[in-house]
Structures are given as C-alpha cells and as structure tokens.
Amino acid sequence: MVATRTVFLQLVKRDVRVALRQRSELLNPLIFLLIVVSLFPLGVGPGPDILARIAPGVIWVSALLSAMLGLDRLFRDDFRDGALEQMMLLPVSMEISVLAKIAVHWLLTALPVLLIAPLLALLLNLPTHAWGVLWLTLLFGTPVLSAAGAIGVALTVSLNKGGALLSLLLLPLLIPLLIFATAAVEAAVSGLSAAGPLALIGAFMVLSLTLAPFAVKAGLRVSVN
Amino acid sequence: MQFDSWSAFIAMGGYGVYVWSAFFVTFLCFGILALEAVWRRNKIREEAQRQQARSERIQKAKRESST
Amino acid sequence: MWRWLHPYAKSEATFALNQKLLPWFLIPGLVLTIVGVIWGLAYAPPDYQQGESYRIIFVHVPSAIWSMGFYVSMAIAGLIALVWQIRTAELALLAIAPVGAVLTFISLFTGAVWGQPMWGTWWVWDARLTSQLILLFLYLGVMALYVAFEDERAGGKAASILALVGVINIPIIHYSVYWWNTLHQQSTITKVITRFESPSIAPEMLWPLLVNIFAMMALAGALVIMRLNNELLRREVHRPWAQAILNQEKKENQNAV
Numbered sequence: 265m266v267a268t269r270t271v272f273l274q275l276v277k278r279d280v281r282v283a284l285r286q287r288s289e290l291l292n293p294l295i296f297l298l299i300v301v302s303l304f305p306l307g308v309g310p311g312p313d314i315l316a317r318i319a320p321g322v323i324w325v326s327a328l329l330s331a332m333l334g335l336d337r338l339f340r341d342d343f344r345d346g347a348l349e350q351m352m353l354l355p356v357s358m359e360i361s362v363l364a365k366i367a368v369h370w371l372l373t374a375l376p377v378l379l380i381a382p383l384l385a386l387l388l389n390l391p392t393h394a395w396g397v398l399w400l401t402l403l404f405g406t407p408v409l410s411a412a413g414a415i416g417v418a419l420t421v422s423l424n425k426g427g428a429l430l431s432l433l434l435l436p437l438l439i440p441l442l443i444f445a446t447a448a449v450e451a452a453v454s455g456l457s458a459a460g461p462l463a464l465i466g467a468f469m470v471l472s473l474t475l476a477p478f479a480v481k482a483g484l485r486v487s488v489n
Numbered sequence: 490m491q492f493d494s495w496s497a498f499i500a501m502g503g504y505g506v507y508v509w510s511a512f513f514v515t516f517l518c519f520g521i522l523a524l525e526a527v528w529r530r531n532k533i534r535e536e537a538q539r540q541q542a543r544s545e546r547i548q549k550a551k552r553e554s555s556t
Numbered sequence: 557m558w559r560w561l562h563p564y565a566k567s568e569a570t571f572a573l574n575q576k577l578l579p580w581f582l583i584p585g586l587v588l589t590i591v592g593v594i595w596g597l598a599y600a601p602p603d604y605q606q607g608e609s610y611r612i613i614f615v616h617v618p619s620a621i622w623s624m625g626f627y628v629s630m631a632i633a634g635l636i637a638l639v640w641q642i643r644t645a646e647l648a649l650l651a652i653a654p655v656g657a658v659l660t661f662i663s664l665f666t667g668a669v670w671g672q673p674m675w676g677t678w679w680v681w682d683a684r685l686t687s688q689l690i691l692l693f694l695y696l697g698v699m700a701l702y703v704a705f706e707d708e709r710a711g712g713k714a715a716s717i718l719a720l721v722g723v724i725n726i727p728i729i730h731y732s733v734y735w736w737n738t739l740h741q742q743s744t745i746t747k748v749i750t751r752f753e754s755p756s757i758a759p760e761m762l763w764p765l766l767v768n769i770f771a772m773m774a775l776a777g778a779l780v781i782m783r784l785n786n787e788l789l790r791r792e793v794h795r796p797w798a799q800a801i802l803n804q805e806k807k808e809n810q811n812a813v
Contacts, residue, residue, distance in 0.1 A: 502608035
C-alpha cells in the first residue's frame with residue numbers, strides 16, 4: 265500500500281521540477297501582473313485618490329487574469345504526453361493527485377503574487393492599513409482561483425481551441441470571489457471591519473478545495489476518454 | 490378595466506414604450522423558440538423520408554442485380 | 557427507490573411520456589398566458605408609486621424566477637446523466653439550456669426597460685442584475701461546452717459537470733439580494749414563501765402575477781418538451797419507432813392540408 269502523502273508530495277515535487285525547467289513560462293504571469301497594474305495609472309491618470317479607489321479591483325482583476333494565464337499549463341502538457349493517463353492509474357484516489365496539481369498551480373502562480381502584493385499596493389497608492397486585508401484576501405482567494413480553474417481546464421483540456429471557452433466557463437464561477445475580495449479591501453480602506461467578506465472568501469476556499477477535486481476528476485475522465 | 494380608452498391603454502400612462510417593448514420582446518422570444526422547434530421537426534421528418542427512400546432504392550437495386 | 561427512472565433511459569419511453577405531457581403544458585400555458593397578460597395589462601390596478609410602468613412585472617418576475625428554476629432543473633438533469641449514465645438526461649439538459657438562457661435574457665431585457673423609467677438608467681451593477689448576468693454566462697458556458705466537443709457523449713457529460721458546478725452559484729444569486737441591498741427592490745413573493753410575511757404587494761396585483769408565473773412555467777416547459785422530442789427523434793431517426801412516428805405525423809399533416 266502506497267502512502268497517500270508520499271504520492272502527493274512526489275507529484276508536487278515532480279511538477280515543480282518540470283515547471284522550473286521552463287523559467288520563462290514561469291515568469292510570464294508575474295510579468296503580466298506587473299504590466300497590467302502599471303498600465304492602469306497611465307490609463308486612468310496618476311491621481312492618488314483615483315488610484316487608491318480602484319486599487320483593490322485592479323489588483324484582484326489582474327491577479328485573476330494572470331492566474332488564468334497560467335492555467336493552461338495545469339493539465340495540457342500532461343494530457344499531450346500521456347502523463348495524465350499515468351496519473352489516473354496511480355494506486356491512490358485521483359482526487360489526491362488532482363489536489364497535488366492544484367497545489368502546484370497555486371505555488372507557481374499565486375505565491376509570487378502574494379510576495380509582490382505589497383509592491384502592487386504601493387504602486388497603486390493603497391492606504392497602508394488596508395494592506396493586511398488585501399494580503400489576506402489574496403491568501404484565501406487564490407486557492408479558489410486554482411481550484412475553480414482546474415475544473416475549467418479539466419473540462420476543456422481535450423479541445424483544440426479551449427482558450428476563449430475556458431474564460432467563459434470560469435468567469436461566472438469567479439465573479440462572486442472577485443466581488444467579496446474587493447468588498448473586503450474597500451471596507452478595510454474606509455476603516456470598517458472586513459471580517460464578513462473575509463470569512464466568506466475563506467468559506468469559498470474550503471468549499472472549492474474540498475469539492476473541486478471531484479469535479480476535476482469527472483472532467484478529466486470525460487476529456488481523456 | 491383600468492383604462493378609459495384604447496389610446497390610454499396604448500399610452501400606459503406615458504410608459505407605453507417601455508411596457509409594450511417588454512411584452513413584445515418576451516413574446517417574440519417565445520415565438521422564435523416555438524417556431525424553431527416546429528421547423529426543426531419538419532427538417533427531421535424530411536431527412537427521415539430521404540433516408541427511407543434511399544434505403545428502399547438500395548434494396549431495390551440489390552434485388553435487381555441479384556436476379 | 558430510483559427504479560422508476562430506469563425505463564426513461566430508453567428514448568422511446570421518454571418520447572412517449574413527453575407526448576403525453578405536452579398537452580398538459582401547452583394548453584394551460586396558452587390559456588393562462590392569455591388570461592394573465594390581459595388581466596395584468598388591463599385589469600390590475602396601477603401602482604401608486606410607479607404608475608402603469610410596473611406592469612412590466614408580469615413578464616419580468618416570471619422570467620427571473622424561471623431562469624433560476626430552469627437552471628436548477630438543468631443541473632438535476634445533469635446529475636441524473638452523470639450518476640445513472642442516462643443519455644436521455646443529457647439530451648434533456650441540452651433541451652433546457654437554450655430555453656433557460658432565453659428566460660434569463662428576457663428577465664435582463666425587461667429589467668432594463670423597467671429600470672430606465674424608474675431608476676433613470678438601463679443598467680446598474682447591482683447585485684441582483686449582476687448575478688442574473690452571471691446566470692446568462694453560465695447558460696452560455698454550458699451550451700458552448702456541449703457543442704465544443706466533437707463526441708456528443710463527451711460533450712453531454714462535460715456540460716453536465718459544468719451545470720452541477722454552476723449550481724453552487726444559485727444560492728449565492730438568491731441571497732445576494734439580502735447581502736447587498738442596493739437599488740433593486742426585495743423580491744416580494746419569496747418573502748411570502750420563505751418568511752411567512754404578509755405580501756408587500758396588493759392581492760389585485762399578486763393574483764395576475766401568480767397566473768403569469770404559472771403560465772410562463774407551462775409555456776417554457778412545453779418548449780423544453782418540444783426540443784427534447786426533436787432531439788430524441790434526430791438521434792434515433794434510423795430506428796423503427798422514430799420512423800413510425802415521423803411517418804404518422806406526415807400522414808396527419810397531409811390530411812390536415
């Protein structure tokens with residue numbers, strides 16, 4: 265009997281190693297995020313008030329888009345070279361390996377975002393007392409992005425032109441997250457308690473991490489056959 | 490009856506454009522869906538007929554060639 | 557417990573059931589629509605605040621209610637398709653999706669033409685409207701995913717999974733109106749049902765509204781049945797039962813002409 269945890273860790277290690285070999289692709293979402301965030305002041309004007317007003321939304325929208333940019337890598341290469349079928353044959357339940365995939369996607373796309381979030385907040389003139397809440401929304405929210413994204417990718421991985429379809433599938437699932445995340449940061453900016461929206465985002469995270477693997481598994485079964 | 494005349498009914502207290510366009514679009518949508526369903530059924534019927542005729546022709550040709 | 561479901565895995569049985577059900581949807585639907593629309597437009601009293609413009613409610617509220625109701629029924633069809641591997645349920649999902657999408661569109665459109673005279677704007681990014689827009693995207697996603705697959709079985713399964721995932725959004729949609737209470741008024745009818753409050757709408761308005769709600773359900777249901785029957789016939793056009801039905805229909809049409 266293979267220990268579930270060993271398999272999980274092995275899968276994470278393998279995927280991280282594979283991703284680290286393609287450094288340029290690894291940096292892409294991060295560069296995209298920085299570019300979008302620095303384009304906004306140029307587009308709407310550099311007034312500190314306006315920037316502080318739109319900062320939560322801009323940061324969250326660009327984090328969402330950059331996460332979607334990295335989603336393709338989640339299953340596509342594995343689907344092409346047959347590693348996905350091997351994954352299905354592993355002696356652990358497939359939800360575990362799916363969870364490993366989601367964890368790797370989070371490590372590679374969301375962790376860098378969490379690290380540069382203060383920089384983004386600085387660029388957009390977000391009041392310092394809201395930084396903590398922004399960081400917490402990203403911490404709780406990005407796993408939802410990875411988990412929901414995995415569902416979308418699992419459903420579209422076998423399609424040749426899945427790109428536009430993927431965003432159509434994911435957009436409705438992610439809008440509530442976006443709304444609550446920006447609501448939390450805005451509450452923090454205006455000095456109110458952000459506990460309510462934060463608790464909801466936390467609930468989204470728990471819900472998506474527990475339920476998404478089942479949907480991903482079913483989706484992959486459809487796509488592989 | 491809440492309205493005194495036809496023109497008052499059409500005008501809807503000044504909101505005629507909004508009220509009537511809402512009802513018009515609703516029934517237009519339902520009408521399109523219904524017509525599409527009927528039209529689709531006719532298409533399927535034609536297709537079935539064509540296939541039946543074709544299989545009959547093939548049967549006939551087979552019989553003729555075997556004799 | 558679920559034995560009764562199994563016969564309907566056969567297209568023929570589902571088709572026969574549909575044929576039996578269709579008049580029960582179509583005739584009450586048409587009659588109630590005529591009654592409800594005339595009642596609502598001509599006989600219901602005008603609203604003391606909104607005047608005659610409130611009459612849009614008689615198409616707006618039914619379409620909004622059933623846009624969500626049909627989504628749930630679509631998800632149930634998806635669940636049946638996935639759990640029992642029943643193919644007719646996949647076809648039902650495919651038949652419901654466009655009707656539901658049209659209902660969502662109607663609710664958005666009538667909401668816009670109602671909002672313009674009342675709020676002075678066609679569209680606001682209010683919770684209720686936004687969630688209705690999300691619902692439209694969900695419907696479009698289900699339909700787009702279905703047609704994206706070359707293999708129809710795979711497409712049906714993928715669409716079922718997506719419909720089930722999207723159903724998580726339905727409670728969010730429903731409670732969003734309580735969470736953020738911006739411009740949109742609270743729903744009058746669910747308040748009666750879920751909280752046993754006395755309705756904040758006059759009975760002279762409530763009754764035609766209820767008639768219209770049932771009318772739209774019946775009509776949209778009839779459309780779903782018609783679409784499902786078409787789809788069943790199209791798939792099984794080579795089978796004897798389908799050919800017998802089509803031939804008979806052809807004869808009836810010729811007699812009628």
